[in-house]
Amino acid sequence: MKFTPSSPNLQSIKITGGRVIDPQSQRDEIADIYIVDGFIQHIISKHSEPNNENSADTVNIHTDITINAENKLVIPGAVDLCARLREPGQEYKGTIHSETQAAAAGGVTHLCCPPDTNPVIDSPAVAALIQERAHQSGYAHVLPIGAITRGLEGSQLSEMHALQEAGCIGVAQLRNAIKDNRVLLRCLEYAATFNLTVFFQSVDLSLQGDGIVHESFTSTRLGLPGIPRSAETVALARDLLLVEQTGVTAHFGQLSCARSIEQIAAAQQRGLPVTADVAVHQLLFNDETIDGFNSQYHVNPPFRSEIDRKALIDAIKSGVVTAITSDHQPHEIAAKSAPFSATEAGISGIETFLPMSFGLVRDGILSEQEWVACIATTPANIIKIDAGKIAESAMANLSIFDPSAQWQLTSSTLRSEGKNSPLLGKTMNGRTCATIHNGRLVFQLS
């Protein structure tokens, strides 16, 4: 694999013969793409008329790099709404450099970084530091999410306006749920003042208790404390009612329960400004995967029943849930090498994000267009950034995905510092072959 981070000179790149898919323009055709000075200069359809002024014959541009994309998909760079980079504070798990490099290898050009760094993203300085480091690394665009309360402690509002000015695309409390409803109400009102999107990961910590896996027959058998669905649904009901009261724009991340989907759908029908995503691994696994106490399946929210898993897939199909995230959480080896309940939750998932989610296309659940919409176009719209599209004169952020590539995931194929994946050793279908970020080739499979 070859990586070419921040090269001083912008390259001219020609991508030939690929099937270009862009949900925004409904484009789905074989075309050549010319990238010059960071921007997409021409998209030339193979079916265009020979005498068209933009036909292949009339374009005469010097290109430094030519990439053959025949039999491959050329898609907008994925926009990942939840990916932990671990820096600052937990560099032993991953760094901005290592994890954005992993993002590039996974076809992700834009990612949102949750505020639970150390220090927490509750000051403009931390938000600036993360963006600066990401810019220096040059692999992907990192968009910080600010903490909605100071230190994520749930009591004092953060300086949300300053965070917004420092580049935060929204605010969140993550799973350190605010216990005091009045504080939450004030947080939402204040965020609404500045049109800040609030990212929710709804959880009722008292109902979660000491739970570690989905409360089910499996948890009973294994003697692992269970997390009932109500830990999510009760909190979600509260959060939705307060969203309704304040009119704040809200995005609900990493939902795990069928009942949560029903609540989101009902809120959308009432006209609330509410969107939702699911973590890609929730679409693949259910609670029975933890049978062998395999800590690689330890995630939070936990894998729930097969009924819930199917409801999440249906929600994507029906459009109640419009985004899929990697929920990338790299860990050092020791974090997973312990008895199940002593391990840390999370999967290093940014490099398997595209092949895992592409399974929905292979299974006939989504079209290629719908898949790209879920991983790139809609997430970009949710965070109101100009990305997730392939269009002439747009910034060139795209990837080339080979849907028929078969490869084996191993510790050494993962670029992420986190080797924690339940898919290690398994055969993956579909692979990112190249990624272009801001007009530069930042990843190419050798």
Place this chain on the structure above:
Amino acid sequence: MSLTIPPHKLQLNEHGQLKHFLTTENLSTEILTEILDTAESFSSVGQQAVKKVPLLRGKTVVNLFFEASTRTRTTFELAAKRLSADVLNINISASATSKGESLMDMLWNLEAMDSDMFIVRHQDSGAPHFIASQVCPHVAIINAGDGRHAHPTQAMLDMYTIRKHKGDFRNLKVAIIGDITHSRVARSQVHALNGLQVGEVRVIGPKTLIPHDMEHLGAKVFYNMEQGLKDVDVVIMLRLQKERMNSALLPSEHEFYRLYGLTTEKLAFAKPDAIVMHPGPINRGVEIETAVADGPQSVILKQVNYGISVRMAVLSMAMSGQSTEITTSESINGEHGA
């Protein structure tokens, strides 16, 4: 990856013999019966002038207790010593190994000292499985209680007690009463009873103490003692941990005792010759009346005595299964040392 092999498969070698003892779940009637028969054959060792048999001579057995225990650790120690093993007792406070890494380091150190068997008690469900699958696959691992998951030797000594007093399992009705949710003993008992093809297993307690989907695990759920104890041959009381009182699971000891405490009056709902068991230690006046605990139907003290021979059976069987596997893999791999 061995990591994904569930405990009930991981504990058997290629010949289907025990090489670890992690759980009673999905064990065949044959293996469960073999454990009881082997225990029977060891039952006279305690009455001999020299209370030893040489089955584990030259073997090093390490008692690794991450959670406090007196009775279980003592009976394991006695069992290992009666099998002529060298026994090392290590008590580790949970704080010393709060990081998985140091737990692994400690285990590797013990393995490097040529230990043959670890008897493990740990507060985390699955800890013995983790050690057997990830850390020390060539050391026989005996589960002496892990979190809420399993306490298989306790369950087997209970099975031994039941067989001693009731004979055939197939026509018996057995009721387990109290805090099922937090009980590894109850889970292992339910699996063992079903493996031995018992007539019916019941659990009795308030909904706060009965875990999710208990029927699926193989036990009928009752919330009322009169209904639950009707026609029962074996009554197993569980210890109620005092700390449960402070966690909104129960209103008071008094109300629990009134509803689920085993009194002479409630015991009368069971068959007249029903036996009363308890894994100990007993909370008199909380889950069981003194008159019942010390009464003619109680076999509680006998359970303790049976515990030694049952543990001798499990230790000798696992050591033998482990040696068989090592011998087999050596003969396949050639001239590697042990």
